[in-house]
Amino acid sequence: MKAFELDSGMISGLVGQVRGESAGADDDAEAFARIAWTVLIEPGDQVAGRLIAAVGPRRALELVLAADPTHAARIWIEDGIAPERAQKIASDAFERWRPRVAARPVVRAIEHAASIGLAVVLPGDPHWPAGFAALGPAEPVAIWVRGEPARLSEFDRSIAVVGARAATGYGEHVATEIAGGIADRGVAVVSGGAYGIDAAAHRAALAAEATTIAFLAGGLDRYYPAGNSDLLTRVAGSGLVISEVPPGVPPTRIRFLTRNRMLAAASAATIVIEAGIRSGSLNTANHALAIGRPVGAVPGPVTSPTSAGCHRLLRETEAVCVTCADDAIELAGGDRIDAGAGYDPVDPEVVRVLDELGVRGGRGTEDIARSSGMSVIGVLAVLGPLELAGVIRRVESGWVRVPKTK
Amino acid sequence: MKAFELDSGMISGLVGQVRGESAGADDDAEAFARIAWTVLIEPGDQVAGRLIAAVGPRRALELVLAADPTHAARIWIEDGIAPERAQKIASDAFERWRPRVAARPVVRAIEHAASIGLAVVLPGDPHWPAGFAALGPAEPVAIWVRGEPARLSEFDRSIAVVGARAATGYGEHVATEIAGGIADRGVAVVSGGAYGIDAAAHRAALAAEATTIAFLAGGLDRYYPAGNSDLLTRVAGSGLVISEVPPGVPPTRIRFLTRNRMLAAASAATIVIEAGIRSGSLNTANHALAIGRPVGAVPGPVTSPTSAGCHRLLRETEAVCVTCADDAIELAGGDRIDAGAGYDPVDPEVVRVLDELGVRGGRGTEDIARSSGMSVIGVLAVLGPLELAGVIRRVESGWVRVPKTK
Numbered sequence: 001m002k003a004f005e006l007d008s009g010m011i012s013g014l015v016g017q018v019r020g021e022s023a024g025a026d027d028d029a030e031a032f033a034r035i036a037w038t039v040l041i042e043p044g045d046q047v048a049g050r051l052i053a054a055v056g057p058r059r060a061l062e063l064v065l066a067a068d069p070t071h072a073a074r075i076w077i078e079d080g081i082a083p084e085r086a087q088k089i090a091s092d093a094f095e096r097w098r099p100r101v102a103a104r105p106v107v108r109a110i111e112h113a114a115s116i117g118l119a120v121v122l123p124g125d126p127h128w129p130a131g132f133a134a135l136g137p138a139e140p141v142a143i144w145v146r147g148e149p150a151r152l153s154e155f156d157r158s159i160a161v162v163g164a165r166a167a168t169g170y171g172e173h174v175a176t177e178i179a180g181g182i183a184d185r186g187v188a189v190v191s192g193g194a195y196g197i198d199a200a201a202h203r204a205a206l207a208a209e210a211t212t213i214a215f216l217a218g219g220l221d222r223y224y225p226a227g228n229s230d231l232l233t234r235v236a237g238s239g240l241v242i243s244e245v246p247p248g249v250p251p252t253r254i255r256f257l258t259r260n261r262m263l264a265a266a267s268a269a270t271i272v273i274e275a276g277i278r279s280g281s282l283n284t285a286n287h288a289l290a291i292g293r294p295v296g297a298v299p300g301p302v303t304s305p306t307s308a309g310c311h312r313l314l315r316e317t318e319a320v321c322v323t324c325a326d327d328a329i330e331l332a333g334g335d336r337i338d339a340g341a342g343y344d345p346v347d348p349e350v351v352r353v354l355d356e357l358g359v360r361g362g363r364g365t366e367d368i369a370r371s372s373g374m375s376v377i378g379v380l381a382v383l384g385p386l387e388l389a390g391v392i393r394r395v396e397s398g399w400v401r402v403p404k405t406k
Numbered sequence: 407m408k409a410f411e412l413d414s415g416m417i418s419g420l421v422g423q424v425r426g427e428s429a430g431a432d433d434d435a436e437a438f439a440r441i442a443w444t445v446l447i448e449p450g451d452q453v454a455g456r457l458i459a460a461v462g463p464r465r466a467l468e469l470v471l472a473a474d475p476t477h478a479a480r481i482w483i484e485d486g487i488a489p490e491r492a493q494k495i496a497s498d499a500f501e502r503w504r505p506r507v508a509a510r511p512v513v514r515a516i517e518h519a520a521s522i523g524l525a526v527v528l529p530g531d532p533h534w535p536a537g538f539a540a541l542g543p544a545e546p547v548a549i550w551v552r553g554e555p556a557r558l559s560e561f562d563r564s565i566a567v568v569g570a571r572a573a574t575g576y577g578e579h580v581a582t583e584i585a586g587g588i589a590d591r592g593v594a595v596v597s598g599g600a601y602g603i604d605a606a607a608h609r610a611a612l613a614a615e616a617t618t619i620a621f622l623a624g625g626l627d628r629y630y631p632a633g634n635s636d637l638l639t640r641v642a643g644s645g646l647v648i649s650e651v652p653p654g655v656p657p658t659r660i661r662f663l664t665r666n667r668m669l670a671a672a673s674a675a676t677i678v679i680e681a682g683i684r685s686g687s688l689n690t691a692n693h694a695l696a697i698g699r700p701v702g703a704v705p706g707p708v709t710s711p712t713s714a715g716c717h718r719l720l721r722e723t724e725a726v727c728v729t730c731a732d733d734a735i736e737l738a739g740g741d742r743i744d745a746g747a748g749y750d751p752v753d754p755e756v757v758r759v760l761d762e763l764g765v766r767g768g769r770g771t772e773d774i775a776r777s778s779g780m781s782v783i784g785v786l787a788v789l790g791p792l793e794l795a796g797v798i799r800r801v802e803s804g805w806v807r808v809p810k811t812k
Contacts, residue, residue, distance in 0.1 A: 174708055299705030299717060302580055302729040311705060314720060314727035321720035321727075323708040 004036075004065075004103040014107060017114035033057035034122050035246075036106045037141040040064070040097050043244040043258040047093035049137030050075050057141065064101050069094045109246035116247065118220055119145045127152035129266040134291040138261060140244045146220050147213075147240035151188075154211050158188035159332050160267035160288075162281040163197025163298075164274040164306050171274035171306060174298055175200035178271065181325020183210030185390030185402055187332070190215070190267045192259065193232050193241070195225060197273045197281070202235050213240045215266070217259040218251030257283055264288035269332035271296040271322055275309030282309045289317055294331045296322030326403075329390075349374065353382045354391070354401070362398030410442075410471075410509040420513060423520035439463035440528050441652075442512045443547040446470070446503050449650040449664040453499035455543030456481050463547065470507050475500045515652035522653065524626055525551045533558035535672040540697040544667060546650045552626050553619075553646035557594075560617050563796075564594035565738050566673035566694075568687040569603025569704075570680040570712050577680035577712060580704055581606035584677065587731020589616030591808055592796030593738070596621070596673045598665065599638050599647070601631060603679045603687070608641050615800075619646040621672070623665040624657030663689055670694035675738035677702040677728055681715030688715045695723055700737045702728030755780065759788045760797070760807065768804030 012028040015035070022028055034057045041048045051060045051072045063071055069090035076086035113120070121128060122142050127149050132139045145152070161179045163171060179189045179201035189205035191198040193214035205212035214235050218224050220243050223232040232241055244262065245255065260280065264270050264287035272295070275281045285295045297319040300307030313319035322328050352372045356363055365383065369376045383399060386392045392399050418434040421441070428434055440463045447454045457466045457478045469477055475496035482492035519526070527534060528548050533555050538545045551558070567585045569577060585595045585607035595611035597604040599620035611618035620641050624630050626649050629638040638647055650668065651661065666686065670676050670693035678701065681687045691701045703725040706713030719725035728734050758778045762769055771789065775782045789805060792798045798805050 170707055170709070298708055299713075299720070299727070300707055301576055302704055302706070303576070307705075308729070311727050311729045314705070315729075315733070321705070321717050323714070323717045323721075327721070 014110045018120040033061045034142045039106050040100050044138040046137040112247045129155040131265045135265050144243050146236040154188040155266045158190045158267045160190040160263045160270040161201035162284050165194050165196040167196035167274050172200040175273045176204045178325050180204035183208035186388050211239045215263050216243045217255040219247040219249040221247035224251045260284040261287040269294040271328050273298040274306045277308045279309045295319040296331045349382050357401045359401045359403050362395040362400050364398040420516045424526040439467045440548045445512050446506050450544040452543040518653045535561040537671045541671050550649050552642040560594040561672045564596045564673045566596040566669045566676040567607035571600050571602040573602035573680050578606040581679045582610040584731050586610035589614035617645045621668050622649045623661040625653040625655040627653035630657045666690040667693040675700040677734050679704040680712045683714045685715045701725040702737045755788050763807045765807045765809050768801040768806050770804040
């Protein structure tokens, strides 16, 4: 990182604090540059996204340090934008970034993140959410994560459940039912960590001992809203809390809106439960619709202003009416979700175990082993993937099948 | 009517009792034959419908009296049905009709109808509901009507509001709001006269002093359900009560289902407010969808079984989410409805009158005449069509504009 005048040993040392083992000096310099970009820009900055895609994060950073917007302008000209306009787009962006471009805040962000146990995950990393690619040049340049980064792979079969902060008792009840049902099927519940519907969704997933993931608009050093700190600490404990912005950056209105695009893009489907006519969750739904991701809207009484946004989605968009967890799973591609979980439905041992189970009356592992003529170890090896796929679930008395969606 | 051995004078006398002035012996014989068909068949009998369409009601009746299903079979053969199957269709139909084919029950039905003030309206009559044509061979052969037959022309701009008999307080409230709003726009409210949503819809239209029309499944000598007799008497008083079957015929389950196709076909749109998963109103919605008529479903709490049928319509069909009267009017073709009413929005006198009116604070006719510089007669000539078009309405203090839908 010539431009920042940091030697590669120092860069690798810094990057190692939030990335674990070093992947070599070159990769570390690349990672450092991406981290620098999360400090430099506001989330979703498409000029940055296109410049980084064109020349890589390091070279792009050098261009900013050299105050040379020529290359950035050329990208837009090649897109058919008039040269004058393209130059204005590029130089405006460079103006925006200039006040923030320095090594010190990047170093401080990394050290701060490391001190509170955050990791950085980058595009190209094995667990980078595949759904982000739909955002094109607005794809995050990197994400800051609290929790086990490997859990990011659960986004492939996740459902975002979002809605009004000022939810009604009805809305919170339905959010609990639907998010709980999704979680029972082994599908991760994604939300925004806010009061109301978001909190009910996270709580229901935690109660089902399933993975739940929160996307926040501000840095992960302070959870917002503060009243949900305990909840978000529990979310991070067994799932993930994620932000695009480094620690120390406060959530702002615009950051909530750009955060919403991550919710929509990371998940296989977005379900809106209660939303006033100006609710931020409609913004999440619109992001999902814009990238062709399925959206479900849960109706409510037409006399309730808190359901008016859901009804508008049903009237005016491709959003589908969702009334229960099965509807949500179906919307997210039901069978596809299950297939992704990696069990083989025609494997003889899978068939033998499933033959033992009904939707009512749980069976214990030893009981299943006895009556199927399998070893306990053999039964356990089958139960795991089936549970992950949401085909079976654990109840007090043992294992039961999850009823199929039609 | 040779076959029935009634002379033409007697036929004209009978027909005149339910049709007003005679239109000539030939027309009277035709009308008598159609009336006979309403006695002979169950509503929606497509074998009868096609035979009548092919050879006319009189000749069709003679074929039945002659027990000659050859012609009826030929219609189905020409349709590509295998001859054996076509012959079975025709002879089964003739078997069905035979026990009822006699002059006496027809004469009795007409005399009974006349004694209780019913009229018969036939296809081709000026006010025959144009929408019925969409039913093809299942179009009613005639309808029995209580009320002013000229009001049948209001079907062109009418909306069917149907739903659960066992409605909740929420459902009845919403039915009252939506039907009342439709009525306020000068659009006729059509329903099925049942308890629950139907009754709330009729009541709201009556309260708005607008036309409301009930389709019943049984003969109009006895209103069903008996508990709605007073309500249906009021409906007939200012609107219409209609049935396909002659007086004396009881409503049966199958007749409720065939009745539903008339509701769907006569109206410009069908709105379902509350429906359990097996509600008869879903049958009405399916009839409407089958003939390409717009259907609206009003959502409710997903926790309410009484809204489950509406949510199923939203999930599984082309039905549109409807939350208020404006949504319903828009679904029924909004502007088209208004345009059909025959006022000219750029007529200088229309403009002058509308300029005097607001959505609040009614203005009296003389007051409008004074300030617009028009004669009272001139103002009245404009107010009528505007009211019919739902552009203005009468309130206690005079006339006001109806707020426009977006």
